[in-house]
Amino acid sequence: MSTLTKSNHIGRKISRIRELRDMKQEALAQALGTNQQAISALENSETISDEKLIEVAKALGVSVEALKNFSDEAAINYFNNFYDNSAKGQILNNSCSNLTFNPLDKLIEAYDENKKLYERLVQAEKDKVEFLEKILKDK
Known part of the structure; x- marks a missing residue:
């Protein structure tokens, strides 16, 4: 063939x-x-x-x-x-080179959002403890 x-x-x-x-x-x-x-x-x-x-x-x-x-x-x-190959296999077509946002800003936003969620969780736990203490006092 x-x-x-x-x-x-x-x-x-x-x-x-x-x-x-x-x-x-x-x-x-x-x-x-x-x-x-x-x-x-x-x-x-x-x-x-x-x-x-x-x-x-x-x-x-x-x-x-x-x-x-x-x-x-x-x-x-x-x-x-x-x-x-001369750059030890590093990717030439860097997909991060044309970002329309600052990655550091996004990281800070995620950190702030995480902090707010944590504060809400702590407040919910405090409310739960307060509610349980109130129930115990009433008995």
Whole structure:
């Protein structure tokens, strides 16, 4: 089998994406309303109808184009782009770099809210003790 045919084998691409998403054939079958044997046959197919491809892409949570154009090399390159190997594996795409709030302010707000809740709890306990003492005096 030539490498060209192998790279265009849509069933293998579906299988690979399913595996990368840590999904079993049974789970994909359930999402498509079919059985595991049908998924196995689907993954062994070199071509699949566009309608079925749309259903599979939706079940896998990817676009049809991603299914058609998938390659292991592209996936590896995609994940490698998140890491700078010279920076000892630190993530380059820092998700905290575009925050619209000051994290320290949020921490202080959480601390103040926690303090208020604690004060309410202490007051509730004081009220309970006072109520129980009143009941004991009345007896």
